[in-house]
Amino acid sequence: MKIVPIPAFRDNYQYLVIDDKGTKQAAIVDPVDIDSIQENVLKEKVKLVAGFVTHHHNDHSNHAHKLVPTFGNEVTVYGNDEARIAGQTKNTTDGGVFKIGNLGVKTLHTPCHTTTHVCFFVDDLTTGEKAVFTGDTLFIGGSGRFFEGTAEQMDAALNTKLASLPDDTKVYCGHEYTVGNLKFAATVDGENPHVRAKLRWAEEQRANHQFTVPSSIGDEKKFNPFMRVREPALKKATGKEDPLEVMDVLRTRKNNF
Numbered sequence: 001m002k003i004v005p006i007p008a009f010r011d012n013y014q015y016l017v018i019d020d021k022g023t024k025q026a027a028i029v030d031p032v033d034i035d036s037i038q039e040n041v042l043k044e045k046v047k048l049v050a051g052f053v054t055h056h057h058n059d060h061s062n063h064a065h066k067l068v069p070t071f072g073n074e075v076t077v078y079g080n081d082e083a084r085i086a087g088q089t090k091n092t093t094d095g096g097v098f099k100i101g102n103l104g105v106k107t108l109h110t111p112c113h114t115t116t117h118v119c120f121f122v123d124d125l126t127t128g129e130k131a132v133f134t135g136d137t138l139f140i141g142g143s144g145r146f147f148e149g150t151a152e153q154m155d156a157a158l159n160t161k162l163a164s165l166p167d168d169t170k171v172y173c174g175h176e177y178t179v180g181n182l183k184f185a186a187t188v189d190g191e192n193p194h195v196r197a198k199l200r201w202a203e204e205q206r207a208n209h210q211f212t213v214p215s216s217i218g219d220e221k222k223f224n225p226f227m228r229v230r231e232p233a234l235k236k237a238t239g240k241e242d243p244l245e246v247m248d249v250l251r252t253r254k255n256n257f
């Protein structure tokens with residue numbers, strides 16, 4: 001599997017996901033800029049067969065409705081919110097499975113940032129490589145805001161659903177927020193050497209105009225405070241025992257950070 005990050009707007013990522021060892025079929029995650037999508041499809045010499053829309057927010061779904069007119073009727077646009085995603089052609093929700101060439105795709109419903117948010121887990125059936133596209137649910141070193149949900153839902157999304165994916169699953173998130181997230185992490189988990197090391201690395205990457213994606217599920221468990229709400233350090237920093245209360249305090253503090 002080959003994954004090409006295509007930046008858009010100020011700090012969004014679209015991703016071209018390619019079955020590069022097999023059919024050369026490809027999917028675009030969170031299509032918001034049709035020109036850059038077209039450019040990359042041509043450059044990579046692939047056949048675009050699908051769009052994956054993680055959630056309805058404009059900066060993730062803006063050009064979903066342009067995929068079929070641009071790339072033809074064989075393109076399937078997957079999402080979980082027919083009412084709010086213009087251009088969605090096929091609904092997919094928790095446990096929904098389908099294929100893009102030799103790539104197996106599984107939909108994970110992760111409500112909280114929005115009620116209908118989904119993540120897409122992709123398993124290359126040829127090479128065994130795994131990736132998850134997490135939209136605005138899981139960021140590197142952080143989580144999305146709880147616009148339409150609760151700490152309990154975000155905990156289930158991050159610490160049950162996403163945490164149970166194999167540790168070597170690569171994480172591709174919806175925004176380049178890594179440095180800010182890890183600066184916040186350092187205020188609540190400052191003794192954690194993984195936080196400090198990842199922050200230094202991320203700052204270097206950005207200084208060199210490089211992306212900080214991907215991360216991995218195993219690594220996120222080491223430095224992402226929202227995936228560490230059961231750790232003593234985070235309980236101490238927030239003054240809470242209940243992991244859901246820890247999650248809530250972290251989110252409130254991050255919103256004001």
Ligand SMILES: [Zn+2]
Pocket residue numbers: 055057060113136
């Ligand atoms: Zn969003």
